[in-house]
Ligand SMILES: Cc1ncc(COP(=O)(O)O)c(C=O)c1O
C-alpha cells in the first residue's frame with residue numbers, strides 16, 4: 001500500500017489517522033486498507049472488484065444539518081468518508097464550492113411538488129443537464145487537486161499523467177468531458193455505443209474540441225463499452241504505464257457525491273411540507289448501473305429515515321428480475337424480441353439481449369454497482385455466524401468474488417440465499433416500466449400539470465404512482481435528466497398535444513445550434529485491444545507534446 005499523501009506520512013501513520021469509514025477495501029476481498037486518494041485515482045480494484053468503505057458511518061447528528069446549503073451539507077457528509085489528513089477540511093470545502101458553483105439552480109438540486117404525496121427531485125441543473133454533473137463536477141476537481149499536489153515542483157515526464165477511460169450510454173460521457181476538459185495532466189477517452197445515444201447527447205460530447213478530450217464510437221452496446229473499459233483496467237501493461245482513471249460509477253467518488261442529494265431533498269421536504277423530521281419517506285430512482293440508488297442506500301444506512309428505495313427499470317430489467325426471483329441473470333429475451341425484431345411495445349432487442357428503449361441511458365444489461373450492494377448483503381449474512389469483523393469481511397469478499405465469476409462464465413447466478421434476498425427486499429422494492437407506459441406518463445403529466453418529464457424521469461414517476469398505491473409516505477422521485485436531451489421520446493409523447501411546442505417549452509438556449517457545430521469522434525471496433533492501441537498512441541503523442 002502507498003501512503004497516498006505525497007510521501008509526507010508512513011503507511012501506518014496514515015492508516016491510523018483514518019476512521020473505518022475513511023479506509024477502503026475491494027468487494028472481492030484482495031485489496032484493502034486503501035486511502036480515499038488511492039481508490040479515487042485507481043477507480044477499479046486490482047482484483048476486479050469495486051471499492052467500498054470498510055464501514056458505513058452512522059451520522060448521529062444528521063438532523064442538525066437541516067438548514068445547511070447544498071455545498072455545506074456536502075462538506076459534512078464527505079468529511080465522514082475523507083480523512084482530514086488526506087484532504088484538509090478547508091481544501092475539501094474549496095473543491096466542493098468550485099464544483100457546485102457551475103449549477104444553474106441556487107439550491108443545486110431543487111425539489112418540486114408534483115401533486116399529493118409526490119415530489120420530483122430535479123437533478124439536471126448542472127452544465128450538461130443530467131444528474132451525473134453532481135458527481136462529475138466534483139470528481140473533475142478532485143482529480144485536478146490530487147494531480148496538482150502530486151506534481152508540485154515536477155516537470156516533463158516526471159509529472160503524473162492520468163488517462164481517464166469511461167463508458168457511456170450518453171450522460172456520463174458529456175458530464176465527464178465537461179468536468180475534465182482542458183485540465184492539465186489528464187487525457188480523457190469516452191467510449192459510447194455508436195448510434196445508440198440521443199443526437200443531443202452525441203453532440204454534447206463530440207463538439208468539445210479540447211486537445212485532451214477523445215470520443216470513441218464503438219460498434220456495439222453500452223455493455224460492450226463498459227467491458228472494454230474493465231478489460232483496460234485489468235491489463236497490467238496499460239493500467240500501470242498510463243495510470244488509468246475511472247469516471248464511471250465504478251469510481252467510489254461518484255457514489256459518495258450522490259449521497260448528498262438524498263439528505264438535501266429530505267430537508268427540502270421537511271421545510272416545504274408538513275413532514276416532521278424523523279418521519280420516513282420513499283425514494284424512487286430510475287436505475288441502470290445502480291449507482292444513483294446505491295447512494296440512497298448509503299444515506300439510509302447513515303441514518304436517513306427511508307421506508308423503501310424503489311428501483312425503477314425500463315425493459316432492460318435485470319434488477320427488477322433479481323428482486324422478484326433472487327436470480328441475477330443477463331438472460332436474453334425470449335419470443336420475437338430475441339430475433340432482433342419488434343417486441344410488443346415496438347422495442348427493438350439485439351442479439352446480445354439489450355433492448356433499445358426510449359430511455360437509452362438505462363439500456364444496460366449488467367448493473368456494475370449491484371456488486372457493491374451484494375457485498376453489504378453478504379457481509380450481513382456472514383455476521384449472523386457471530387465471528388469477528390475481519391472474518392465477516394473475508395466471507396463477504398469470497399462470496400461476491402464467486403458470484404461475479406459465475407456471472408462472467410455463465411451469464412448469471414442465483415437464486416441467492418433466502419436471507420440475502422430478504423435483506424435486499426427489506427430495503428428495496430422494484431418496478432419495471434415499459435416504453436408505452438413511459439410515453440403515457442410523459443403525456444399525462446403534461447396534460448395534468450403542464451410539466452415535461454424526460455423518459456428516464458417518467459419511468460421514476462410511473463414507478464412512484466405504483467408505489468404510492470402501497471404506501472402513504474411522501475415519495476421523492478428522482479428526475480435524472482432534462483427532457484431536451486431526449487427530444488425523440490418527448491416529441492413522440494407530446495407532438496399531438498395542443499399547446500406543445502418543443503422549442504418554446506423544452507429547449508434550453510445552451511442546446512441551440514449544438515448539433516451543427518464542428519465535431520470530433522473516432523469510430524472503433526468492439527475490441528478492447530484495438531482500443532488499447534488507440535489510447536496508447538494518443539497519450540504518447542500528448543506526452544511528447546508536453547515534454
Ligand atoms: C438519465 C439517466 N437516468 C438514469 C440513469 C441510471 O442511473 P444509474 O446508472 O446510476 O442507475 C442514467 C445512467 O446511468 C441516466 O443517464
Ligand SMILES: N[C@@H](CCOP(=O)(O)O)C(=O)O
Nearest residue numbers: 168169170171172248249361
Ligand atoms: N447511463 C450512464 C451509463 C454509465 O453509467 P455510470 O453511472 O456507471 O457512469 C450514462 O449515461 O453514461
